[in-house]
Amino acid sequence: xxxxxxxxxxxxxxxFVYIFSPTILPGVLVTVVGSATPIALxxxxxxxxxxxxxLNLGVEGMMIIGAxxxxxxxxxxxxxxxxxxxGGFAGIGTALLFGFFTVxxxxxxxxxxxxxxxxxxxLAGLIGESFVGTPGVRxxxxxxxxxxxxxxxxxxxxxRDILVYLSFAIVAGVSYTMFKTRVGLIxxxxxxxxxxxxALGRNVxxxxxxxxxxxxxxxxxxxxxxxxxxxxxxxxxxxxxxGWIALAIVVFATWLPWRALAGAYLFGGVIIxxxxxxxxxxxxxxxxxNMLPYIATIVALVLLSRNQAVMRRNTPAALGRAFVPDR
Amino acid sequence: MQLELVKRDAxxxxxxxxxxxxxxxxxxxTSGVMFAVMGFNxxxxxxEYFIAPLTELWSVYELLLKxxxxxxxxxxxxxxxxxxxxxxxxxxxxxxxxxxxSIPPILFPEWTSWATLPLMLxxxxxxxxxxxxxxxxxxxxxxxxxxxxSLMLAYIALLILDYLVRxxxxxxxxxxxxxxxxxxxxxxxxxLEGSRLHVGILIAFAAVPVMWFFxxxxxxxxxxxxxxxxPRAARFAGFxxxxxxxxxLMFSGALAGLAGIMEVAGPIGELRPTISPGYGFTxxxxxxxxxxxxxxIMLAGLLLSLSYLGGEAAQITLGLSDKMARVVQGMLLFxxxxxxxxxxxxxxxxxxPKVASTPTASEAADAA
Numbered sequence: 001x002x003x004x005x006x007x008x009x010x011x012x013x014x015x016f017v018y019i020f021s022p023t024i025l026p027g028v029l030v031t032v033v034g035s036a037t038p039i040a041l042x043x044x045x046x047x048x049x050x051x052x053x054x055l056n057l058g059v060e061g062m063m064i065i066g067a068x069x070x071x072x073x074x075x076x077x078x079x080x081x082x083x084x085x086x087g088g089f090a091g092i093g094t095a096l097l098f099g100f101f102t103v104x105x106x107x108x109x110x111x112x113x114x115x116x117x118x119x120x121x122x123l124a125g126l127i128g129e130s131f132v133g134t135p136g137v138r139x140x141x142x143x144x145x146x147x148x149x150x151x152x153x154x155x156x157x158x159x160r161d162i163l164v165y166l167s168f169a170i171v172a173g174v175s176y177t178m179f180k181t182r183v184g185l186i187x188x189x190x191x192x193x194x195x196x197x198x199a200l201g202r203n204v205x206x207x208x209x210x211x212x213x214x215x216x217x218x219x220x221x222x223x224x225x226x227x228x229x230x231x232x233x234x235x236x237x238x239x240x241x242x243g244w245i246a247l248a249i250v251v252f253a254t255w256l257p258w259r260a261l262a263g264a265y266l267f268g269g270v271i272i273x274x275x276x277x278x279x280x281x282x283x284x285x286x287x288x289x290n291m292l293p294y295i296a297t298i299v300a301l302v303l304l305s306r307n308q309a310v311m312r313r314n315t316p317a318a319l320g321r322a323f324v325p326d327r
Numbered sequence: 328m329q330l331e332l333v334k335r336d337a338x339x340x341x342x343x344x345x346x347x348x349x350x351x352x353x354x355x356x357t358s359g360v361m362f363a364v365m366g367f368n369x370x371x372x373x374x375e376y377f378i379a380p381l382t383e384l385w386s387v388y389e390l391l392l393k394x395x396x397x398x399x400x401x402x403x404x405x406x407x408x409x410x411x412x413x414x415x416x417x418x419x420x421x422x423x424x425x426x427x428x429s430i431p432p433i434l435f436p437e438w439t440s441w442a443t444l445p446l447m448l449x450x451x452x453x454x455x456x457x458x459x460x461x462x463x464x465x466x467x468x469x470x471x472x473x474x475x476x477s478l479m480l481a482y483i484a485l486l487i488l489d490y491l492v493r494x495x496x497x498x499x500x501x502x503x504x505x506x507x508x509x510x511x512x513x514x515x516x517x518x519l520e521g522s523r524l525h526v527g528i529l530i531a532f533a534a535v536p537v538m539w540f541f542x543x544x545x546x547x548x549x550x551x552x553x554x555x556x557x558p559r560a561a562r563f564a565g566f567x568x569x570x571x572x573x574x575x576l577m578f579s580g581a582l583a584g585l586a587g588i589m590e591v592a593g594p595i596g597e598l599r600p601t602i603s604p605g606y607g608f609t610x611x612x613x614x615x616x617x618x619x620x621x622x623x624i625m626l627a628g629l630l631l632s633l634s635y636l637g638g639e640a641a642q643i644t645l646g647l648s649d650k651m652a653r654v655v656q657g658m659l660l661f662x663x664x665x666x667x668x669x670x671x672x673x674x675x676x677x678x679x680p681k682v683a684s685t686p687t688a689s690e691a692a693d694a695a
Contacts, residue, residue, distance in 0.1 A: 101665050108664060110474065111611075119657025
């Protein structure tokens with residue numbers, strides 16, 4: 001038993017040596033960025049939504065709708081850019097449905113978010129039925145000269161498709177807007193104390209709808225990444241819990257955009273590591289490997305949530321509470 | 328136009344009953360439109376969905392068969408949701424119940440006695456309860472959000488099941504198919520002559536009045552409601568939210584686990600990689616459509632079971648995708664939650680006051 005354990009440890013060590021060898025590592029980094037990007041997009045969008053005081057548990061549903069619409073439109077038009085755009089708009093559409101119910105009808109946010117996920121998964125399965133097995137149109141990389149020839153990180157970060165670049169731009173833009181502009185201040189005020197924001201003459205419901213729509217756009221683009229870049233084909237349930245991982249990352253990041261990006265890369269790394277470990281032939285059942293991202297999510301949540309001081313300082317105070325203007 | 332919500336003095340009892348029916352009506356209407364858009368005769372499709380499964384005896388049996396697990400799981404979920412605890416990992420607890428309950432028939436296939444089946448059911452409940460206890464522990468001990476942990480655990484449970492039936496629990500004489508050995512008669516629930524309907528369905532339906540009595544006539548049932556609706560009052564009353572968190576999650580886990588082992592020891596008769604068509608998730612819809620009330624859950628469970636059957640029937644007779652059933656189910660939950668607003672609020676449409684009273688800047692500029 002002990003001997004087996006030691007031989008396993010040796011196997012694990014040689015796997016890590018293999019992963020970090022100069023011939024393999026650049027390729028690994030490229031795939032890490034690919035696996036992190038959809039999660040980063042969805043998490044950043046949800047972060048904005050939650051900062052406005054709305055909890056949208058429908059990220060998984062919006063992502064998968066984005067994925068199927070992006071796939072279908074790029075297949076139909078032959079233009080993956082139109083596909084990505086359509087995926088984003090599909091995300092907005094589903095988000096507005098959620099927003100109308102939670103913001104204007106003050107329905108329960110948790111339950112409505114679940115409804116959005118269930119509806120999204122069902123609808124995407126229905127729309128995508130005819131796409132199963134059809135090869136899709138891939139979103140090609142746009143190589144940035146000079147930067148892309150930096151060893152290791154060059155190919156991973158600067159020889160990518162537009163959505164990877166966009167994910168960085170969105171994180172930077174959200175971070176700047178949220179903490180350096182008036183719009184960001186109003187958004188955060190709405191999430192901290194909707195009654196006060198209303199009393200100051202802010203249209204709380206409109207602000208929240210805007211945030212929800214932005215969240216839908218980001219989740220839709222994240223979904224588009226899945227079906228246009230990561231696999232370039234449609235399979236049912238291809239979001240595979242990434243929307244839920246994005247939700248966990250928002251908590252993990254204590255509602256700060258750059259930390260959300262870091263969290264997405266951490267999880268992207270975990271997902272890629274287990275894929276490489278399976279390909280390498282580590283003697284662990286593949287199912288145990290597939291569990292890793294989900295286990296990592298739980299561990300991350302536990303590690304962060306136990307620190308109550310940090311949580312209390314950063315959690316939007318009005319998160320999850322419906323706001324009904326009295327006049 | 329502006330949408331205005333005016334809080335009612337007290338929840339409307341008329342709307343409380345009417346809202347689920349309004350939601351159902353809206354769902355039927357919307358799905359009819361969708362059928363038409365997809366090129367099907369909406370009347371024929373709706374008939375296949377909601378009426379046809381009720382016209383033959385065997386499909387009524389199937390209706391009850393699918394309603395059983397939905398009702399059982401939703402009864403447990405309702406306790407959680409009453410206490411404001413968001414267990415959405417019932418699919419995982421269902422799976423873990425099936426795994427635990429299958430220990431006797433798979434690891435001790437030769438041991439067959441009158442006690443085998445009861446032990447399997449008890450182990451199923453234990454498995455579900457323990458698995459539901461994990462998010463409870465993480466919530467109480469570390470304040471980790473149970474929505475996310477319970478869902479992540481559902482993914483993990485499905486992978487554990489997959490590992491077992493492809494690995495150590497695979498039937499040695501099963502030609503390498505990912506299936507466990509078949510359960511013998513002593514390891515299976517007795518079925519009604521000529522149907523797949525098994526005694527477990529009686530347990531599910533018997534649980535309805537029991538849960539109604541528990542939730543509305545006992546102090547413990549009351550405690551769940553108080554801690555959900557008025558946590559401060561619950562603290563003053565001396566109800567421990569920690570104990571209630573464990574109780575709610577482990578209890579709903581136990582019911583989901585029971586549903587899981589009854590599915591495996593009933594219609595399926597062995598362990599497989601897939602043992603549920605999403606019962607654990609559909610039960611969330613059942614719980615809300617039934618307004619978290621056991622009798623309502625019974626009706627809602629039957630209705631959602633009907634949607635599964637209708638989906639299958641419409642696929643066979645009309646060639647309509649069976650994926651449509653999940654769309655109908657998701658839509659139903661949306662409408663239920665929207666119509667719930669009518670219980671607590673008067674909903675009015677009002678002309679936008681600003682537009683009506685003062686000209687906007689551009690209009691003023693035009694006038695000048």
